[in-house]
Amino acid sequence: MKPRQQRMAIIFGGIVGLGLVVALxxxxxxxxxxxxxxxxxxxxxxxxxxxxxxxxGLVEEGSMRRExxxxxxxxxxxxxxxxxxxxxxxxxxxxxTEGQGVVAQGKLDENGHFYASEVLAKHxxxxxxxxxxxALEMAKGARPVASSLAQ
Amino acid sequence: MNINWFKYAxxxxxxxxxxxxxxxxxxxxxxxxFIGLVMGLFVLPPDFKQGESYRIIFIHVPAAWMSMxxxxxxxxxxxxxxxxxxxxxxxxxxxxxxxxAMFCFLALxxxxxxxxxxxxxxxxxxxxxxxxxxxxxxxxxxxxxxxxIEDPRRAARASGLLAIVGAFxxxxxxxxxxxxxxxxxxxxxxxxxSEMAASMASVMLIMAVAAWLYAIAVALKRVRCEILDRxxxxxxxxxxxxxxxxxxx
Amino acid sequence: MAEWFDMGKHTWFVxxxxxxxxxxIVAELLLLERRRRTILQRLSRTSRMxxxxxxxx
Numbered sequence: 149m150k151p152r153q154q155r156m157a158i159i160f161g162g163i164v165g166l167g168l169v170v171a172l173x174x175x176x177x178x179x180x181x182x183x184x185x186x187x188x189x190x191x192x193x194x195x196x197x198x199x200x201x202x203x204x205g206l207v208e209e210g211s212m213r214r215e216x217x218x219x220x221x222x223x224x225x226x227x228x229x230x231x232x233x234x235x236x237x238x239x240x241x242x243x244x245t246e247g248q249g250v251v252a253q254g255k256l257d258e259n260g261h262f263y264a265s266e267v268l269a270k271h272x273x274x275x276x277x278x279x280x281x282x283a284l285e286m287a288k289g290a291r292p293v294a295s296s297l298a299q
Numbered sequence: 300m301n302i303n304w305f306k307y308a309x310x311x312x313x314x315x316x317x318x319x320x321x322x323x324x325x326x327x328x329x330x331x332x333f334i335g336l337v338m339g340l341f342v343l344p345p346d347f348k349q350g351e352s353y354r355i356i357f358i359h360v361p362a363a364w365m366s367m368x369x370x371x372x373x374x375x376x377x378x379x380x381x382x383x384x385x386x387x388x389x390x391x392x393x394x395x396x397x398x399x400a401m402f403c404f405l406a407l408x409x410x411x412x413x414x415x416x417x418x419x420x421x422x423x424x425x426x427x428x429x430x431x432x433x434x435x436x437x438x439x440x441x442x443x444x445x446x447x448i449e450d451p452r453r454a455a456r457a458s459g460l461l462a463i464v465g466a467f468x469x470x471x472x473x474x475x476x477x478x479x480x481x482x483x484x485x486x487x488x489x490x491x492x493s494e495m496a497a498s499m500a501s502v503m504l505i506m507a508v509a510a511w512l513y514a515i516a517v518a519l520k521r522v523r524c525e526i527l528d529r530x531x532x533x534x535x536x537x538x539x540x541x542x543x544x545x546x547x548x
Numbered sequence: 549m550a551e552w553f554d555m556g557k558h559t560w561f562v563x564x565x566x567x568x569x570x571x572x573i574v575a576e577l578l579l580l581e582r583r584r585r586t587i588l589q590r591l592s593r594t595s596r597m598x599x600x601x602x603x604x605x
Contacts, residue, residue: 156303162445167440173429173433182479183479183482185480217475241419243348243418259485268419268426269417270418270482270484271484273487275346275353275494276347276350276495276496277494277498278346278347281348281537345556350558352558354555362569385559397576401572412562488604509556517576517577517580520584524583527587527588527591540591541595548591
């Protein structure tokens with residue numbers, strides 16, 4: 149390959165790469181810009197109906213119920229204003245617990261029940277050692293932490 | 300004072316100066332990285348929710364920060380190079396690119412390996428992850444364009460333009476988690492608040508400073524290569540080579 | 549020690565991150581050093597050639 153042809157090839161590669169970038173941007177920012185809808189938006193009928201979308205919010209405390217097969221779970225996703233019932237069959241991420249953030253991909257049926265095909269845990273930006281978390285929990289005087297019995 | 304700056308803006312006098320500066324950045328980088336790694340992997344306790352996997356933060360966040368900072372620095376030198384027509388600035392810009400691209404890839408890689416155990420997936424097309432991937436393509440496009448054009452002046456001008464255009468992506472990456480609903484969590488540490496335990500935050504900052512110093516040292520070393528390459532016909536390079544036999548300075 | 553290496557069952561994720569990170573840093577440093585060597589060798593070769601030409605004239 150002559151240097152000139154080589155240069156053309158690299159420029160061509162660059163143009164293809166740039167085109168790929170633009171395609172990615174358009175794909176991501178047109179339909180997908182709203183990564184998830186929260187329960188209030190669903191209550192206001194802002195979420196697409198009959199189409200798969202993502203639902204985001206907190207797993208409501210005390211709402212989680214596991215079926216006997218051990219794989220199917222029912223829970224409510226809440227944003228402290230509205231709540232949406234969710235059913236999911238599959239393996240949940242490690243961080244999935246009640247009170248924790250969650251993003252579920254799936255469809256809403258006509259009764260307002262969300263059937264998820266994928267559940268992801270959304271965690272917040274706090275990081276601390278377990279002892280600090282326990283101390284904070286104690287200080288709040290909320291529910292007593294199990295390991296505080298040891299003291 | 301001004302005269303001094305202009306003096307060091309010439310490749311011939313910057314070459315030995317850069318050589319003298321490298322250890323001042325490289326040695327502290329090594330020491331800080333060592334401290335950070337020992338603290339992050341051995342000393343600090345696990346996170347209350349994520350357990351051990353949160354330790355990835357000590358390399359993930361510095362890599363992500365550096366990928367953005369280096370891109371801005373690259374765009375800055377590209378602008379300086381174009382406005383003042385300074386050869387050295389253009390060389391600085393291209394010397395930064397490979398290190399920035401490396402940190403960008405590492406941010407994506409460590410993020411994927413952190414996402415799997417915490418979120419439950421290696422990758423999602425949310426705003427933060429997508430814009431960071433675009434940054435990697437900008438780096439690669441910049442380097443490809445620079446390599447494609449033989450004339451160094453035209454190469455610097457064309458790729459510099461791309462660097463400046465791409466710089467608009469950087470604030471979008473940073474604020475994406477505030478502007479849109481994303482799976483990626485918000486920033487733990489901003490100038491106003493910290494949502495991390497002080498011990499963990501300080502180790503992350505130590506690693507970030509180490510990454511800064513590393514990037515500067517490597518960029519200086521690479522710009523020295525650029526200078527020698529670009530100025531190989533200049534008399535001072537020939538003098539340097541004949542004087543020392545092997546160039547040490 | 550083995551327990552520490554396990555990283556609470558997150559072995560692959562934590563060590564996969566740190567390992568690839570270290571690999572890239574080491575690779576960048578080695579490549580950069582090699583590039584410097586090659587440039588210097590080429591320069592000293594051309595300078596010897598030039599000085600040889602000068603001696604003859």
